[in-house]
Every structure is written in C-alpha cells, then in structure tokens.
Amino acid sequence: MEELFEQLAYCIEYGKINKPSPFPPDMKDKDGADEITQQLLNEGISADDILQKALIVGMEKVGVKFRENKVFVPQVLMSAKAMDAAMAHLKPHFANSPGSQKGTFIIGTVEGDLHDIGKNLVAMMVEGNGYEVIDLGTDVKAEKFIEAAEQYPGAVIGLSALLTTTMNNMEEITKAIKSHNRNIAICIGGAPVNQDFCDKIGADSYNPDPQGVVEFLNKTVE
Amino acid sequence: MVLDGKQPPYVPWDCKFTIEALDKMKAHYGDDVDVEELVDNHFIKLGASSGFKINIGNDRKKDIFGVIWDMTHEKDIGNVEGLVLPEPTLDGYEFPDPNNPMLYDGMEEKIAANKDKFILYSIGFSLFERYWTLRGMENAFLDFMMYPDFVKDLMRKIADFNIAVIKNVCERYPEVDGIYFGDDWGAQKKLMMGKDVWIEFIYPELKRMYANTKAHGKYQLIHSCGDIEEIIPELIEAGVNCINPFQPEVLDVDDLLNTYRGKVAFHGGLSTQKTLPYGTVEDVVAETKHLLEMGKDGGYIFCPSHATEGDTPIENIVAFIDLIKAQKC
Incomplete structure (x- = not known):
C-alpha cells in the first residue's frame, strides 16, 4: 500500500494525470493520478488517507519547488490537473463525511x-x-x-x-x-x-x- | 546613439500614459493639451502595441486574429473573451493576412509628420501573448507540457505572420528605424514559464523574427514585463538592441545598466509599482535624477516602467516630465 501512496504522490508532483496523458514523457503509458486513486479506493483505503498520505505529500513538494524556482507555472498547472483527477474520485466521499478536509x-x-x-x-x-x-x-x-x-x-x-x-x-x-x-x-x-x-x-x-x-x-x- | 552604445548629449525618453492618466493630465494642463507635444517623446510608434482591433459594439473589440476583447474594465488593452482555439488544432482556423491595409494605415502621414523622431513599428503580443490570446492563458501553459508539437507549430505560424509584416514595413517604409516587439514572459520572480520552456519553445522563433529585422538593417527593441534577467544574454545574442520596461521592483537597474552598457540598452526604470503611485514628489524627483545620472554614460532611455497608470498623483507625473525636459535646456 505504501508503494501506491508513493506512486500517487509522485504523479501529483510530476503532473501525471492519467494513463493516456502524454506528460511527463518518461511516464508514457503508465498509470496516473486517476487510475491509482481509483485503485486505492478499490482496495478499501479511505479518501482521507489518500488525501493525507499521497495527494498532500505530492502537492507540498510542488509548492516548495515553485517557491524555490525549480518548477514554474506550466508544471504547477500539470500537478493541479493530476490533483483534479484524483479529487474527482475523492469528492463524493468527502461530501458524505463533512469535516474531513482541513478547513x-x-x-x-x-x-x-x-x-x-x-x-x-x-x-x-x-x-x-x-x-x-x-x-x-x-x-x-x-x-x-x-x-x-x-x-x-x-x-x-x-x-x-x-x-x-x-x-x-x-x-x-x-x-x-x-x-x-x-x-x-x-x-x-x-x-x-x-x-x-x-x-x-x-x-x-x-x-x-x-x-x-x-x-x-x-x-x-x- | 544610445542603441549603438554611444554616449548621448542627454538621456532620451519615451513615456506612455494610460487613458486614466491622460485624463488627469488633461485636467491639469487643460483639455486642449497635446500630450505628445508636451512630453516630446523621442520615439514615435506606428503599428499597434496590443493588436489591430475593430469595434464590434457592446464595449467589445475584435482583433485581426479573431480574438474578442471586452473593454469594459481594462480600457487600454481589454480582456480576452472566449477562446478562438478551444482545442489544440489549427483545423478550420485561418491566419490573418499580413497585407491587410489596416496594419499600415496612416503610416506615410505619421512618418512625414515625425521625421525628427526615432520611428518604430510596434508588433505587440508578438509571440507567447498572441498564442495565449488564441488558446487561453491556462491552456497555453498546459500546452507546453501536453502538446509540444502543436505549440511549436502555432508559434512558428505566428512568427511567420510577423516576419511577413516586418518585410512589408521595411520594404515599404524605409524611414522606419526599428521594430518594437512586445511579449510578456516575466513574473515578479523569474519567467512565468521557466527558462527551459522559454528556450525550447519561444527563443527559436524570436531568433528567427529578430534575424529578419536585422537583415533589413533595423534596430529591434523589446518589451517584456517582469523579471527577465536570466534571459538577457540570449536576447543580446539574438540581436536585441533595447529592453523595456526595466522594472526596478524586480530588476537591479543600477547593476544591469553597468553590466550590459555597450551590449544592450534599457528603456524604463522609474517605479510604477511603488514610487509613482505611492511616493512623494521628492521621491519621484530623487529616483528620476538618479536614473538620468546613470544614463549619462549611455545605454539608457528614460520612462516609467509601464504606461503611467491612473493611480499616479498628477504632481508625480508633472515632476518627472519637468525633469526629463529640463535636460535639454
């Protein structure tokens, strides 16, 4: 399971939205945030755990890299798109349990x-x-x-x-x-x-x- | 002289004002004031700094690329409404005609009336900005990552259009001294798209456009807002003669002027994010004097680091105009 969390965090950090997405080129034909999030949910992992242990971990890395001028607007937008793909799976779960987000x-x-x-x-x-x-x-x-x-x-x-x-x-x-x-x-x-x-x-x-x-x-x- | 790296008798200037700032100037100097005559800029800019547009009613304009501009809020340039290219394809899209007479309207008369000025032809929104006005800002950034071949194709076609316009201008109007390219790449820190992306997608087409200008024996001046320090060497290598707007909030104007004097000139420098809107007359005078002093050795053309905005007190506008004009006395 830890490995899937790491993979999902990596997809967020590097903006891999889903399997068909051509970016990043070195992840061609590999699962993206979309597929891995679904897989984690299928295995019974809670939306909250997915958010905390993968998505936030990946996004925090992007935020720090953006601050340090290591990535720029295009890469941040790709990460945001990957995040959107993951959140589309999680939002129905959050809607059923208000308060699970930080604020x-x-x-x-x-x-x-x-x-x-x-x-x-x-x-x-x-x-x-x-x-x-x-x-x-x-x-x-x-x-x-x-x-x-x-x-x-x-x-x-x-x-x-x-x-x-x-x-x-x-x-x-x-x-x-x-x-x-x-x-x-x-x-x-x-x-x-x-x-x-x-x-x-x-x-x-x-x-x-x-x-x-x-x-x-x-x-x-x- | 300044563009050739020589020492001028005094620092030349070219200052722009937004519609709101012009209204303040009219209230101060009188409704019939001719601001061009009053400021006595050294440049005259023909062409269009933000594209060729026609009124289509309802406070909207349409440019020759088919982009609709909502003029309700931002009255000088406008805001893009809708997307001309919602998908990353040029199927069904027809590029404008570089021979459209609108692009050269009134040039002969303006050139004849301004023979003593440095005559520039403006190609605003010259590459990346043209791209994003067609595709939308967010798509434009994502396209670099998702559709690199499409980006290169569209950038090439935009540059081809500009190169055709440059050819027409240079062949038809030999009095034109230079081409003024406008294209914003900078953020408050570094480039919006990062240097690697700029080098891969934007620089090759810039080099092609600039090489054409040079081949016609013209100077080339460029405008990009923001922190573009990291690409100044590349711009010099591509043959750029002058860089505007030289924003003091994001660039070390003293250091850059000293580092690059003789290699490229800078045009701008007076703070429009701080000193002009929030400073006192004394602040404006001190900063203007400092810039004029630095510019004595060449490599510098004075102006506020953006078209002077409507939030600048009129006293601050009068202060810098008086000082630059006093140089000639």
Whole structure:
C-alpha cells in the first residue's frame, strides 16, 4: 500500500494525470493520478488517507519547488490537473463525511481586478493541500466575500490583486470584512503587495508564493 | 546613439500614459493639451502595441486574429473573451493576412509628420501573448507540457505572420528605424514559464523574427514585463538592441545598466509599482535624477516602467516630465 501512496504522490508532483496523458514523457503509458486513486479506493483505503498520505505529500513538494524556482507555472498547472483527477474520485466521499478536509479557504481577485493566474495557482495549491476552496472568481466585491464567510464559518479569506490601481480596493475590502467580523482571517497576495501594505491595511498575512498561504492556513485553521 | 552604445548629449525618453492618466493630465494642463507635444517623446510608434482591433459594439473589440476583447474594465488593452482555439488544432482556423491595409494605415502621414523622431513599428503580443490570446492563458501553459508539437507549430505560424509584416514595413517604409516587439514572459520572480520552456519553445522563433529585422538593417527593441534577467544574454545574442520596461521592483537597474552598457540598452526604470503611485514628489524627483545620472554614460532611455497608470498623483507625473525636459535646456 505504501508503494501506491508513493506512486500517487509522485504523479501529483510530476503532473501525471492519467494513463493516456502524454506528460511527463518518461511516464508514457503508465498509470496516473486517476487510475491509482481509483485503485486505492478499490482496495478499501479511505479518501482521507489518500488525501493525507499521497495527494498532500505530492502537492507540498510542488509548492516548495515553485517557491524555490525549480518548477514554474506550466508544471504547477500539470500537478493541479493530476490533483483534479484524483479529487474527482475523492469528492463524493468527502461530501458524505463533512469535516474531513482541513478547513475552508475563500479566494477571489479584488473588485476591479481581472488578473487571475496568481489567484488560480494559490487556489489549486491550497486545495491540493487538503482544504476546501471556495473560488469566488475575479472582480469580487466586499459583500460577496462577507456573504461567503457567513456561509462557511471559520473560513480564511484570500484576496489577490495584480495592479497598484486595484490594490487599493484590497484595503477597502479588508476593512469591510474586518468591521463585519474581525475574527475572520485575511491573507493577501499579488505582484505589488508586500508585508508593509499588509500591516497598513490590517490584513493577517502576506505571502509571496502559494506555499506561504498553505503554511499560514496550516498554522491558523484548527 | 544610445542603441549603438554611444554616449548621448542627454538621456532620451519615451513615456506612455494610460487613458486614466491622460485624463488627469488633461485636467491639469487643460483639455486642449497635446500630450505628445508636451512630453516630446523621442520615439514615435506606428503599428499597434496590443493588436489591430475593430469595434464590434457592446464595449467589445475584435482583433485581426479573431480574438474578442471586452473593454469594459481594462480600457487600454481589454480582456480576452472566449477562446478562438478551444482545442489544440489549427483545423478550420485561418491566419490573418499580413497585407491587410489596416496594419499600415496612416503610416506615410505619421512618418512625414515625425521625421525628427526615432520611428518604430510596434508588433505587440508578438509571440507567447498572441498564442495565449488564441488558446487561453491556462491552456497555453498546459500546452507546453501536453502538446509540444502543436505549440511549436502555432508559434512558428505566428512568427511567420510577423516576419511577413516586418518585410512589408521595411520594404515599404524605409524611414522606419526599428521594430518594437512586445511579449510578456516575466513574473515578479523569474519567467512565468521557466527558462527551459522559454528556450525550447519561444527563443527559436524570436531568433528567427529578430534575424529578419536585422537583415533589413533595423534596430529591434523589446518589451517584456517582469523579471527577465536570466534571459538577457540570449536576447543580446539574438540581436536585441533595447529592453523595456526595466522594472526596478524586480530588476537591479543600477547593476544591469553597468553590466550590459555597450551590449544592450534599457528603456524604463522609474517605479510604477511603488514610487509613482505611492511616493512623494521628492521621491519621484530623487529616483528620476538618479536614473538620468546613470544614463549619462549611455545605454539608457528614460520612462516609467509601464504606461503611467491612473493611480499616479498628477504632481508625480508633472515632476518627472519637468525633469526629463529640463535636460535639454
């Protein structure tokens, strides 16, 4: 069984989606995340064990490699696709046993900002690390974040912006969320954002890479 | 002079402004201000920095590649709506005609009116960006891994189109001094796709396009946002004369200018992520003076490291315009 967990973690790390997938070339015609996840379930392994012992292990490696500039957006997206293939098998099991994921993360780009590559990378990485992700998409107003936070008590909110022109909306949205409920944790990110800005607007965490968000969540979510 | 690695009498400049920034300038200088005349840029750019588009109503534009642009939020370039190539195949897709008169519209008049300027023809979205506008951003990144042959095929056809345009421009308008290629590859740290992918898929077609420009005896200037430091040697080897926008938040502008002076020039440098929107007039003056001082020895053309955005206080815009123009006094 350990061997299958390792194989599945390897598929996530290197983005092997399923057997027909041509990537990576050195895994041609080998089982991918899709087949191995199904095999583990068939052998009676719980969805939770598969998530914890294989998927998170693989995704964490991707996150660290991305932070260290050893892999880039294409490889991370391939890992996310492999993760999706595995999660498609696991999600029905999670739906039947709520609470089996680590927690909930609500994410969106702030009002006025449509640039979503960074937001999507963070969402994928957080989901791959065992959290339920509520992706509100792009150009999201404060009210929508608050509404989602009401619906998912205890969730952490992630705000993303690429532009200095929309970064200011991050401040307004953070203030609106905090004045609604100051216990909601907010993390921010995006090209122009930094720790000073995070301190200034009263957000709880700034991270320059997705793995930083995962580490913040692991510390924050009980 | 600067592009030839020589020392100029003063630092040349070419500054761009977004529609929102232009509105602020009109409010300050008066509605009838001619910003081109006011700023007195050294370049005149013909062609199109973000593609040739026609209005199709409902705040939408369509470019000659068939891509629909939603202009509702981002009014300068727009945001891609839908996918022209939802699958990794060119079956049924027809490339635009490089002889379309739209690509050369009004060039003779503009050249005649700007004979004292350095005349550039812009080919915006020149390779990777053209690719992703057709396939979608996420697909574009996945295609590198999943469909490498298709990527190479489409990149080659995009480059072929550009090479045909370069030929037309150079043969029809000998007054054009150079070609200005725009294609974003950089992230805040390193290249979005990584250097290995860039070398395998993008660089071969860049070399082909740049070799054509050189064969016509023209300069070539390129724009790529982000941290592209690791590929500067490759760009120089491919014959690039000038690199924009030289973002100070992601590149060490002092170090790069000193390292590459005489090999390639840099165009940009004034912080649009920090100093212009958030700095004081004193900050803008200090940074502009520093850049002009560094540029005295050559290898540098001044401008903000992106089209100046609408969140820049007008006082900061006026400050750098006054300083660059004062050089000529």
